[in-house]
Amino acid sequence: MVIPDLQLTIQADLTTAIVGESGSGKSTLLQLINGLVVPDTGSVLIDGVLLDYANLTRVRRQMGYAVQGAGLFPHMTIYDNVTLMARLESWSSDRIEQRYQYLFDLLDLDQDFADRFPNSLSGGQQQRVSLCRAMMLNPPLLLLDEPFSALDPITRRGIHEEFTRLQAAESRTIVLVTHDIAEAAKLAQQLVILKEGNIVQQGTLQMVAANPADEYVANLMRLQGVSS
Amino acid sequence: MKRAGVFRGLLLSFSLGFWVSLGLLPGVAQAESKPIVVASKNFGESYLLAEMLSQLLEANGQKVERRFGLGGTLVCYEALTNGEIDVYVEYSGTVGQAILKQPGSLSMDALNEQLQPLGLELLDSIGFNNTYAIAIKQALALERGLDTVSKLASNSDLRIAFSLEFLNREDGWPGLKRAYGFTGQPTGIEHGLAYQAIDQGSIDITDAYSTDGDLERYQLVTLLDDKRYFPEYVAAPLVRQGIDAKTRQTLNLLAGMIDDDTMRRLNGEVVVQNRTFAEVANSYLFTVGLLTKETDQSSVIWDRLVKNTITHLQLTSIALLLGCLFGLAIGVLVYRSPGVSRVMVYLAGLMQTIPSIALLALMIPLFGIGFVPAIIALFLYSILPILRNTITALLTIDPLLKRVADAIGLTPRQQLRYVLLPLALPNILAGIKTAAVISIGTATLAAFIGAGGLGEPIVTGLALNDSNLILQGALPAAGLAIMVELLFELLERVLVKPHMLKGVLPD
Numbered sequence: 001m002v003i004p005d006l007q008l009t010i011q012a013d014l015t016t017a018i019v020g021e022s023g024s025g026k027s028t029l030l031q032l033i034n035g036l037v038v039p040d041t042g043s044v045l046i047d048g049v050l051l052d053y054a055n056l057t058r059v060r061r062q063m064g065y066a067v068q069g070a071g072l073f074p075h076m077t078i079y080d081n082v083t084l085m086a087r088l089e090s091w092s093s094d095r096i097e098q099r100y101q102y103l104f105d106l107l108d109l110d111q112d113f114a115d116r117f118p119n120s121l122s123g124g125q126q127q128r129v130s131l132c133r134a135m136m137l138n139p140p141l142l143l144l145d146e147p148f149s150a151l152d153p154i155t156r157r158g159i160h161e162e163f164t165r166l167q168a169a170e171s172r173t174i175v176l177v178t179h180d181i182a183e184a185a186k187l188a189q190q191l192v193i194l195k196e197g198n199i200v201q202q203g204t205l206q207m208v209a210a211n212p213a214d215e216y217v218a219n220l221m222r223l224q225g226v227s228s
Numbered sequence: 229m230k231r232a233g234v235f236r237g238l239l240l241s242f243s244l245g246f247w248v249s250l251g252l253l254p255g256v257a258q259a260e261s262k263p264i265v266v267a268s269k270n271f272g273e274s275y276l277l278a279e280m281l282s283q284l285l286e287a288n289g290q291k292v293e294r295r296f297g298l299g300g301t302l303v304c305y306e307a308l309t310n311g312e313i314d315v316y317v318e319y320s321g322t323v324g325q326a327i328l329k330q331p332g333s334l335s336m337d338a339l340n341e342q343l344q345p346l347g348l349e350l351l352d353s354i355g356f357n358n359t360y361a362i363a364i365k366q367a368l369a370l371e372r373g374l375d376t377v378s379k380l381a382s383n384s385d386l387r388i389a390f391s392l393e394f395l396n397r398e399d400g401w402p403g404l405k406r407a408y409g410f411t412g413q414p415t416g417i418e419h420g421l422a423y424q425a426i427d428q429g430s431i432d433i434t435d436a437y438s439t440d441g442d443l444e445r446y447q448l449v450t451l452l453d454d455k456r457y458f459p460e461y462v463a464a465p466l467v468r469q470g471i472d473a474k475t476r477q478t479l480n481l482l483a484g485m486i487d488d489d490t491m492r493r494l495n496g497e498v499v500v501q502n503r504t505f506a507e508v509a510n511s512y513l514f515t516v517g518l519l520t521k522e523t524d525q526s527s528v529i530w531d532r533l534v535k536n537t538i539t540h541l542q543l544t545s546i547a548l549l550l551g552c553l554f555g556l557a558i559g560v561l562v563y564r565s566p567g568v569s570r571v572m573v574y575l576a577g578l579m580q581t582i583p584s585i586a587l588l589a590l591m592i593p594l595f596g597i598g599f600v601p602a603i604i605a606l607f608l609y610s611i612l613p614i615l616r617n618t619i620t621a622l623l624t625i626d627p628l629l630k631r632v633a634d635a636i637g638l639t640p641r642q643q644l645r646y647v648l649l650p651l652a653l654p655n656i657l658a659g660i661k662t663a664a665v666i667s668i669g670t671a672t673l674a675a676f677i678g679a680g681g682l683g684e685p686i687v688t689g690l691a692l693n694d695s696n697l698i699l700q701g702a703l704p705a706a707g708l709a710i711m712v713e714l715l716f717e718l719l720e721r722v723l724v725k726p727h728m729l730k731g732v733l734p735d
Contacts, residue, residue, distance in 0.1 A: 060637035
């Protein structure tokens, strides 16, 4: 996906949803932030500092990442999946255990999962585990690429609640990519509406709903039944 | 962390196997007294004489290593000059033509003069002359009063069939025809069938080797080469110059001991009476007083089977270990680039298409004979399945998992270690298993270049048309292949979680 010309500032400590149809460039935009996509021109700044492409692994450990389909490593147990990076960061086992327990409780996951493999969990459970993995190192920034899109509506509603709890428990900057504006309205404070690689509109839900920038945005809000 | 240890464990067990194998290598384990390596070519008479020399050396308290059944003059000569073997029985005519490239018959002294610059030496002649001969049924010879080739030339009504090789060799029929003035044109026949044909009376005359044991079996006699046309093929031990006096003395014990008739009879004992070389050699040496006691040769078979199996395992395990190291390393290095991957898989596949016997032969000018070239050839063979499976396995990993592994901040090396290789492991193991089974099969051919192993009885059996002997190598080799298959299944069960085995490519 080509994003020709774009300027976007993500506000710290808030959840920003990037909303758009498939092909609008929203995933590409997200992957620019953690360096999975390198821009031909232009730059990415984190806290005012240029993204350090020579030290991407260090940069990425400061950014949790969760995707549609969860992407858990099938050969590792749930415990190993969640705690892998903490072990590589040489955390003490006490600290790892504590953080793991805390996240598992927060996301309402069963303690028995620890020694099981991902294939024995449901899609919703896997996605919760993948959020745990993303949060394990307590990163200041969380990047979520349509993590809830493949789930059935009931499961999604449940995981939305846990996500809200998670936002309340630890304040951090979250970028959530979704095609579902209702989800964005529910989980995010800031909206960025993307169409064919361009930002059509950005602002709070109230601002966007009250003043849709064009017919496209207005339709989007109406179709998804979002109202201020 | 448990999973992370898998590859280290795998590597450890392989390298352990490697060092154990090295420890068992001849020469390392027996460094205290270097054995004399006695070799033979891959036909019965050569085996029998080599066995006699070996038993004589052993009776004189020397350690002997038998490298029997080497594939031809060139292999033996190469092996002797570069010190891989110490002695084998060669024929004067062969020395002249194949080694020195001199036409005609040379005396032993003349040959030794020319061998001098090559650093080789023919010891004293064993006595007999195994040259081409014209064979005829004894009864027919008596009836016609035939005893010389000259008389045959004037009996134009006899049906003559010669082996194709003899018909076409310059020192065979073309020269014979000129020397004796033959008029007719003989038909061609496969050498193996000629004796039966003559036995059933469909032909009267064929070519033979003068000490051929089959002459006894079919009651054939040879006609005297009265114009001394055929070159001499006098047998004598060929050694490097400067062997120690004791060894020389022992090897020369056979000098002049065996004439044409005796050699023919001894060869006959092997092919007609189905006795082993060791038995025939032993009883003959005892009869003529060169050995003081007859030894029971039955335990030797078992010892040799164990020794051959160990050698076979050494060959395959070392080759497989190298194949794993290179196959994995190359696979990991190139899988990201589809172009280079294709080239590497293509090259490895090309190696596979070279017939194994040809690949082994190609090794001789580069690495000589014996263990090393055999391992290199087997290693080249084992690379393809491992490399191909490694590349395929790494390429077919779910791209989402690759992206996640990258995005959560694993370094490239950590991605390989914690995600990519464990995910590829089932396929890689399947590749290693294929390579192992191929190696065990191909290693049976390594006996042709003197590497020993279970191919040794097979090669000998082929030379003698002895299916018992062939089975002595083939059955254990098949058993090994099955065991390796089972071993890898076990390894797979230990290293790979059952749910990870789904979707493994068939190998």
